[in-house]
Amino acid sequence: DAMVIQNPRYQVTQFGKPVTLSCSQTLNHNVMYWYQQKSSQAPKLLFHYYDKDFNNEADTPDNFQSRRPNTSFCFLDIRSPGLGDAAMYLCATNAGGGGFSIFSEAFFGQGTRLTVV
Amino acid sequence: AQSVAQPEDQVNVAEGNPLTVKCTYSVSGNPYLFWYVQYPNRGLQFLLKYITGDNLVKGSYGFEAEFNKSQTSFHLKKPSALVSDSALYFCAVRGSNAGNMLTFGGGTRLMVKP
Known part of the structure; x- marks a missing residue:
């Protein structure tokens, strides 16, 4: 049973056309992450939420935004996709609360492969 | 800042032989260490972790890791090694002073040949 679900698995968007990627989880985890992964490289953290508390990485471009309307859902918005934004986008969750999140492994979705044309 | 190094881009082994994929790390505070595997066009799957205690950690699919x-x-x-172990492997670290930050190494492609 999938616990972290990303939709769609493959997304094609036009250069400059806003696009939204979705992630949902059934684990009731406090922490949700968005990672960008290019060409089998290391996943690069874009931002993460601890509950509603949003944490943006310093080098994440302003073109990338995120929303977390509730515990289960998290969205990645790319306001004006460029060719360089073509990548696999990975959503992950982590148990949190009481300091246990640092001990816990992250659970990843299957990823959304974004193509920009 | 915390970091992870995986010095080998690729490791080649013959089926049935032992395999080692290397990982070194740098963190502030105590290290919490993780290994993940990624198959083509898939997300990352958790293999094992070290939090504290015994330095030899056993995980999924017969994998183990040694904390030093x-x-x-x-x-x-x-x-x-099995041919089906062929995949991309990532080491990750979270330092006790880093909150929820999980940092990945560059990945090592494991190729197991029959």
Whole structure:
């Protein structure tokens, strides 16, 4: 049973056309992450939420935004996709609360492969 | 800042032979270490983790890893490789002073040949 679900698995968007990627989880985890992964490289953290508390990485471009309307859902918005934004986008969750999140492994979705044309 | 190094882009082994995928780390505070595997066009799957205690950690699919504090290493091992183990392997670290930040190494592609 999938616990972290990303939709769609493959997304094609036009250069400059806003696009939204979705992630949902059934684990009731406090922490949700968005990672960008290019060409089998290391996943690069874009931002993460601890509950509603949003944490943006310093080098994440302003073109990338995120929303977390509730515990289960998290969205990645790319306001004006460029060719360089073509990548696999990975959503992950982590148990949190009481300091246990640092001990816990992250659970990843299957990823959304974004193509920009 | 915390970091992870995986010095080998690719490791080639013959089926049935032991395998080692290397990982070294740098963190502030105590290290919490993880190994993940990624198959083509898939997300990352958790294999094992070291939090505290026994330096040899056993995980999924027959994999194990050895934590070495003095060498700041956490190498992934398996006594007998399978062709189906061929995949991309990532080591990750979270320092006790880093909150929820999980940092990945650059990945090592494991190729197991029949």
